[in-house]
Amino acid sequence: MTDLARATALLTIDVAAIVANWKRLSALVAPAEASAVVKADCYGLGMEHIAPALSAAGCQSFFVACVNEGIALRRILPAAVIHVLSGPLGGDEGEFAAHNLIPVLNSLAQITGWAGFAKKGSGAPAAAIHIDTGMNRLGLSETELERLAAKPEITAAIRPILVMSHLACADDADSPMNARQLTTLRRLASHLPALPQSIAASSGIFLGRGFHLGLVRPGAALYGLNPMPGRPNPMSQVVKLQGKIVQVRDVDSPQTVGYGATHRVEGKRKLAVVAVGYADGWFRSLSNRGHGMIGGMKVPVAGRISMDLTTFDVTDVPAEHAHPGAWIELIGPDLSPDRVADEAGTIGYEILTSLGRRHHRRWTGTETAKS
Amino acid sequence: MTDLARATALLTIDVAAIVANWKRLSALVAPAEASAVVKADCYGLGMEHIAPALSAAGCQSFFVACVNEGIALRRILPAAVIHVLSGPLGGDEGEFAAHNLIPVLNSLAQITGWAGFAKKGSGAPAAAIHIDTGMNRLGLSETELERLAAKPEITAAIRPILVMSHLACADDADSPMNARQLTTLRRLASHLPALPQSIAASSGIFLGRGFHLGLVRPGAALYGLNPMPGRPNPMSQVVKLQGKIVQVRDVDSPQTVGYGATHRVEGKRKLAVVAVGYADGWFRSLSNRGHGMIGGMKVPVAGRISMDLTTFDVTDVPAEHAHPGAWIELIGPDLSPDRVADEAGTIGYEILTSLGRRHHRRWTGTETAKS
Numbered sequence: 001m002t003d004l005a006r007a008t009a010l011l012t013i014d015v016a017a018i019v020a021n022w023k024r025l026s027a028l029v030a031p032a033e034a035s036a037v038v039k040a041d042c043y044g045l046g047m048e049h050i051a052p053a054l055s056a057a058g059c060q061s062f063f064v065a066c067v068n069e070g071i072a073l074r075r076i077l078p079a080a081v082i083h084v085l086s087g088p089l090g091g092d093e094g095e096f097a098a099h100n101l102i103p104v105l106n107s108l109a110q111i112t113g114w115a116g117f118a119k120k121g122s123g124a125p126a127a128a129i130h131i132d133t134g135m136n137r138l139g140l141s142e143t144e145l146e147r148l149a150a151k152p153e154i155t156a157a158i159r160p161i162l163v164m165s166h167l168a169c170a171d172d173a174d175s176p177m178n179a180r181q182l183t184t185l186r187r188l189a190s191h192l193p194a195l196p197q198s199i200a201a202s203s204g205i206f207l208g209r210g211f212h213l214g215l216v217r218p219g220a221a222l223y224g225l226n227p228m229p230g231r232p233n234p235m236s237q238v239v240k241l242q243g244k245i246v247q248v249r250d251v252d253s254p255q256t257v258g259y260g261a262t263h264r265v266e267g268k269r270k271l272a273v274v275a276v277g278y279a280d281g282w283f284r285s286l287s288n289r290g291h292g293m294i295g296g297m298k299v300p301v302a303g304r305i306s307m308d309l310t311t312f313d314v315t316d317v318p319a320e321h322a323h324p325g326a327w328i329e330l331i332g333p334d335l336s337p338d339r340v341a342d343e344a345g346t347i348g349y350e351i352l353t354s355l356g357r358r359h360h361r362r363w364t365g366t367e368t369a370k371s
Numbered sequence: 372m373t374d375l376a377r378a379t380a381l382l383t384i385d386v387a388a389i390v391a392n393w394k395r396l397s398a399l400v401a402p403a404e405a406s407a408v409v410k411a412d413c414y415g416l417g418m419e420h421i422a423p424a425l426s427a428a429g430c431q432s433f434f435v436a437c438v439n440e441g442i443a444l445r446r447i448l449p450a451a452v453i454h455v456l457s458g459p460l461g462g463d464e465g466e467f468a469a470h471n472l473i474p475v476l477n478s479l480a481q482i483t484g485w486a487g488f489a490k491k492g493s494g495a496p497a498a499a500i501h502i503d504t505g506m507n508r509l510g511l512s513e514t515e516l517e518r519l520a521a522k523p524e525i526t527a528a529i530r531p532i533l534v535m536s537h538l539a540c541a542d543d544a545d546s547p548m549n550a551r552q553l554t555t556l557r558r559l560a561s562h563l564p565a566l567p568q569s570i571a572a573s574s575g576i577f578l579g580r581g582f583h584l585g586l587v588r589p590g591a592a593l594y595g596l597n598p599m600p601g602r603p604n605p606m607s608q609v610v611k612l613q614g615k616i617v618q619v620r621d622v623d624s625p626q627t628v629g630y631g632a633t634h635r636v637e638g639k640r641k642l643a644v645v646a647v648g649y650a651d652g653w654f655r656s657l658s659n660r661g662h663g664m665i666g667g668m669k670v671p672v673a674g675r676i677s678m679d680l681t682t683f684d685v686t687d688v689p690a691e692h693a694h695p696g697a698w699i700e701l702i703g704p705d706l707s708p709d710r711v712a713d714e715a716g717t718i719g720y721e722i723l724t725s726l727g728r729r730h731h732r733r734w735t736g737t738e739t740a741k742s
Contacts, residue, residue, distance in 0.1 A: 008437055040678055040729070054580070066729070086646055089646075089695065091376060091694060095377065106618055127629075135629065136636070144638055168627065247481075256504070258506065277573050303507075307414075307436075323462065324460070324478075345716075346656065358440075
């Protein structure tokens, strides 16, 4: 019996859709370069399967969060340009050199530390400089930039190839923060030598040409999340999650369902128990709020979601669809990660990165596709 | 450079504390048997490291959610009694036989299917029967039990060794559901031959002797979650999660922090950015609500939690504690998973099962401990 036949949760990732999304964004921003953000294992979807497909499609630059992810990506893509967003954290500079990883330098302390390392002549790769323009998370402040500008030998030592910043409110096109941050980046970058600049991630790309600069850094949009919340999603759907029905119960007297007895059944109802729970990343906050799709019909979550199981009310679904062994769609063409996130009280990003470990995963639409 | 030195998130699991918790419960319920629920990879904490320690301490019976988990556990514990809560889902009966896994049979259809398989003489293991007493999730209804009682040859064919049910409100000792479910189990079990019975999981154990029956099935309490919410936790803490500070920022003018600019800094503040985000299972719902501990002080989350990063306000923390490279405690002795769950709007169970994949994990207090 194959793993697939035994699986109770099936996660299908459409790599061809990811590639199509990247190509669409790449065409949209040309002549700016479109990189790909593949941190957190491609938002939980499998860097090993996705990064090679993006590279084959022409993507040359990649962003990861930390040095461990950079080392993992280097094994997959020997020739790619790999940026590590956290930069060196002290003592790990040699790893950046050994694996040819470009550190994103986020503070004056990181810059001086890296300059010291680079001066030792140990083959340090080039670097990117991150300027804070209002996110107040990582990046150099104006004061730090002024101090750096006073020491051009340090800037020369780190051989910068990119100046970047990050928008705080890009998913709200009406926010005055966006234009303000772009203006600030332009102004602060003047403290540095002329370099390619980057400020736009997925949502920022859709703020207009002025935000594309030299390079854009889409992540969420590649994986099918809507970069323009509240407007039609221009990206192709990527993820499909299905849960297997373990049992169908007929309830004919008034009873409660699940932990805490939070859901009460009044009339004659049919309940389907699916072998997916919050340990699989199907958020507990979907209890009594989320829904699934089966046979083209919407079925509501009944009661609290358990660790390994979720109960749906399938009263109106014909028995040929709702039977033990049948699949209920939990994320898919009619139920986007953004929609699930709305019902769970979070954002699509967290839905993707939380997708559990017990799913059987399939990658489709790639030469390296495997089941 | 070791993986540990490069790690930005460090998860330490005290296996000795898990064993101590199991021993305490075992002594509490004796002569009833204390099993261990190790589903979902021991609630996300690593079955491979924990199950052998429990077995060495004397635990003989284990519960997993699905057949894949059963097969994985059989590789670790060749001689243990392993129950699979979902039972066979059609076509996978041979896997139960091949790996000597006891199916928990949750419906009349599963029972008749398993009886048919067992009659083929293919070495089917014994089985457990799950009776629903009010959870309305999995388990035989009274009607199904009456129909089963009319066909004793089916019951004989499956060789049942345990009758079990599951409490819906065990964490609320005042709920009338508890006694009602126990009474219902006693009454419905009379349709079957005399067998050991089980109804209590972690919280049920603390409802009193009457709920211990032949076997108890603790999971959460083994892993340090409080089986009696609102009262002092009788269990030892198991999990410690630390995040490394990537950068410390001094902010001296009124500014906003993070995505959506939801947090506003008014005076002179010091902010620490930690390399743990919601992709690591540090829930996004902790944004502007959660806290960490450093140098014995409580530090609040400032702004929205990002995928890879969380910002804390460390203004009041001395610089010898809050500096790049230092650790902030996110779960630990002073910040239980239950407490984090309160702040995140969920339960400790979901905090544990969501702990991310990027953590560097250490198991301590076991002969098989490794770093």
